[in-house]
Amino acid sequence: MIARLRGRPAGQAPDGLVLDVNGVGYLVAATPSVLRRADDAAEITVETYLHVREDALQLYGFADVDERELFTHLLTVNGVGPKVALAVVSGSSSAELRRAIVQGDHARFQAIPGIGKKTAERIVLELKEKIGEGVVPVEPSSSPGRAPHVVARDALVELGYSIAEAEQALAAVDPDLPAEERIRLALRTVAA
Structure with a gap:
């Protein structure tokens, strides 16, 4: 199992990042966080997972x-x-x-x-x-049993936004705010 690679980013291909490790170029299907780190970096370390199939060996890369x-x-x-x-x-x-x-x-x-x-x-x-172990619990919301993020997202969906649009708008909002405030700020973000 190849668990980690450290090397020089040698380019990006449609399938992922090419990482030069001591003269050997590894093609790694990587997360966006790895690709961002690879931009203009002389050397990076990538946590990897080697997926083995009958017809292929595929490396997947992760930031941590x-x-x-x-x-x-x-x-x-x-x-x-x-x-x-x-x-x-x-x-x-x-x-x-x-x-x-x-x-x-x-x-x-x-x-x-x-x-x-x-x-x-x-x-x-x-x-x-x-x-489930080790996951930080979320503060109680105005709706029993539901996290403020879920309440805010569901409210935006009810207003006609797709789940993806609602998630994107809420990503720009402070996660420590109550659901009602998140909705208000997310609507401003979407309208801008």
């Missing part, structure tokens, strides 16, 4: 061990392959995704291309116990 660990957990879910798992960990931080799993937020995963309702439900159901 948490991203890789979440990726490997996602691979255990029936119906989730490495490309879908990479799309999941590429969309949000590991902490946010873990929180969404613990809170049962299926809609967050349905917003990711390649994931339908049943797969999103399986992700939450199968990973809730595996990764």
Whole structure:
């Protein structure tokens, strides 16, 4: 198993990042955080996962061990392959995704291309116990049992925004604010 590579970014290909490690170019399908770090860097370290199939060996690259660990957990879910798992960990931080799993937020995963309702439900159901330990609890919201982020996102969806648009608008808002304030600021962001 190749768990980590340190080398010089030698270019980007449609399939990912080419990392030159002592004269050998490794093609790594990487998360956006790795690709950002590779821009103008003389050398980077990438946490990796080697996916072995009958017809191919594919390296996947992550900015940190948490991203890789979440990726490997996602691979255990029936119906989730490495490309879908990479799309999941590429969309949000590991902490946010873990929180969404613990809170049962299926809609967050349905917003990711390649994931339908049943797969999103399986992700939450199968990973809730595996990764629930160590996840920082979220403050109570005005709606019992629901996190302020979920309340705000659902309100934006009710107003006609897609889940992806709502998530993008809420990403620009302070996560420590109550749901009502998040909605107000997110609407300003979308209108701007």
